[in-house]
Structures are given as C-alpha cells and as structure tokens.
Amino acid sequence: MVSRAVRPVALMVIAIAATVGLSAPLTPNNAADAAGDGFDVGNWTDPTGKQHRIRWNPCQPAVTFAVNPRQAGKTTAARSAAVADVKAAFHRVSNRTGITFSFTGRTTEIPRNSSNDSWSSRQKAAEIVVSWVNQSRPKYRSNLLTDSGSGYGSGVGGWMMRAWTDADGKWQAAIGRGFVVLNAGHNNIYQPGFGKGTTRGALLLHEIGHAVGLGHVGTTREIMYPTMLSREYSRYKDGDRTGLKRVGRPLGCIAGASDAWPQI
Numbered sequence: 001m002v003s004r005a006v007r008p009v010a011l012m013v014i015a016i017a018a019t020v021g022l023s024a025p026l027t028p029n030n031a032a033d034a035a036g037d038g039f040d041v042g043n044w045t046d047p048t049g050k051q052h053r054i055r056w057n058p059c060q061p062a063v064t065f066a067v068n069p070r071q072a073g074k075t076t077a078a079r080s081a082a083v084a085d086v087k088a089a090f091h092r093v094s095n096r097t098g099i100t101f102s103f104t105g106r107t108t109e110i111p112r113n114s115s116n117d118s119w120s121s122r123q124k125a126a127e128i129v130v131s132w133v134n135q136s137r138p139k140y141r142s143n144l145l146t147d148s149g150s151g152y153g154s155g156v157g158g159w160m161m162r163a164w165t166d167a168d169g170k171w172q173a174a175i176g177r178g179f180v181v182l183n184a185g186h187n188n189i190y191q192p193g194f195g196k197g198t199t200r201g202a203l204l205l206h207e208i209g210h211a212v213g214l215g216h217v218g219t220t221r222e223i224m225y226p227t228m229l230s231r232e233y234s235r236y237k238d239g240d241r242t243g244l245k246r247v248g249r250p251l252g253c254i255a256g257a258s259d260a261w262p263q264i
Contacts, residue, residue, distance in 0.1 A: 038239020040215035057257035098249025157210030176261030178211035
C-alpha cells in the first residue's frame with residue numbers, strides 16, 4: 001500500500017503504508033539468528049532509494065507505555081515488583097536514547113492480532129504495551145508469542161512503522177506503536193530486578209530494545225544477544241548503548257510523525 005501525505009495548509013495523512021518489525025522469540029538457552037557484532041539497527045528504503053532509520057520520533061512529548069502484570073506474579077507484591085521493573089527498564093532506555101517515556105498505568109490489554117485487526121490498531125492504553133501472557137490459558141494468550149517447535153520463548157518485542165510524504169514530496173517514516181509480550185510460564189527462570197544472574201530486568205531491556213528498533217547481535221556480552229545469560233549485572237553494554245543512540249534523539253526530529261501517528 002502506498003503511503004502519501006500532502007500539506008496544502010496543514011499536514012494531512014491520506015493513506016498509510018505500515019511496516020511491521022517482530023523479533024524472534026527469545027529463549028533462555030537457545031540462540032536465535034543474530035546479526036552484527038555489538039549492535040544492530042534497521043533501515044527502510046523509500047521508493048526513491050533513500051534509507052531511513054527505523055525509529056520513534058524522539059521529539060514527541062513522550063512515548064507512552066502501559067503494563068499488564070496480571071500474569072507476572074501470584075501476589076499483589078510480585079505484580080507490583082514487575083511493574084516497577086518495567087518502569088526502571090524504560091528509564092534506562094530513555095537515558096540511552098534521549099526519548100522521553102511516560103507511564104500511563106496498568107492495563108488489561110494483551111497485544112495480539114485478530115482476524116480483522118493487527119495488534120497495533122488494537123492498542124488503546126498506550127503506544128507501547130508490555131504484557132505477561134499465559135499460553136496455556138486462552139484468555140491470557142497472545143499469538144505474537146509463537147512456538148518454535150520446542151516450546152514458547154521467554155518473550156518477544158516488536159514495532160509498527162508508517163511512512164508518508166511531506167509537503168515537498170520527501171518520504172518520512174517513524175515507528176508509532178510497539179509491544180513487549182513476556183511468557184509467564186518462564187517467570188521462575190528470571191530473578192526480579194537488574195542484579196546478578198538471569199534477571200527479569202535483562203529480559204525487559206532486551207525486548208524493549210526490540211520495541212525501539214534494535215535487532216539481535218552476535219556478541220554475548222550485549223543485552224541484545226538472543227540468548228538470556230547469567231550476568232554479574234543486568235545493564236546495556238557498549239554495543240547496546242551505541243545502537244540505542246543510533247535510534248534516538250541524536251538523529252533529530254521526524255517531521256509529520258504526529259500526524260501519521262495519533263498519539264495515545
């Protein structure tokens with residue numbers, strides 16, 4: 001579908017082309033395909049042959065996020081701790097990208113596709129929804145987390161990008177929706193927080209990394225390595241930080257993004 005926006009007076013989106021980014025399900029002990037060394041970022045090539053970095057518009061007031069922790073723990077305290085870890089992870093992503101993220105609260109939404117709508121058009125709670133899912137219970141299941149043949153992974157993250165032309169006929173593109181889906185069946189694998197071991201913090205940093213445009217890498221020391229490893233401390237490493245910078249504020253504003261993507 002061709003994306004076209006014209007601006008006789010004010011920018012108006014006539015039609016939208018959407019491109020979906022979906023990471024391979026992350027597993028705690030089985031590496032998926034990995035590209036590059038320290039970091040991996042994506043580009044979209046427009047019809048004129050120009051490349052655009054796949055990223056959010058860093059100049060919008062904030063990228064909103066909501067959390068569905070219903071399956072994140074069995075107690076109120078455990079679910080609250082999970083929400084706190086999500087907030088802390090977004091704070092770290094903000095520090096590395098320069099993008100402002102704003103928590104809109106808890107939600108019951110689960111990112112999933114239906115026969116009529118994609119997950120991106122179904123999200124109402126925030127621009128990024130983070131949700132734990134239980135694949136053994138239809139009510140709490142997401143078809144975005146797939147079974148690779150050896151079971152469901154620990155998590156998956158993704159984004160939706162739209163492209164349009166501005167008043168000068170130049171193409172622009174931006175991510176406007178994202179999601180993180182985490183497998184509640186693996187809750188016992190991941191320790192809360194960002195400390196030593198195999199942690200929920202590292203899992204969140206990895207999947208949110210996908211939601212903001214990062215891909216898998218081939219270096220084990222990086223958080224974006226496609227296997228969850230036991231670490232001394234769960235934090236972004238040099239390659240991760242470089243990747244986050246390259247999808248962040250240093251690249252500048254994306255003109256017309258707020259018209260192409262109504263903010264939540």
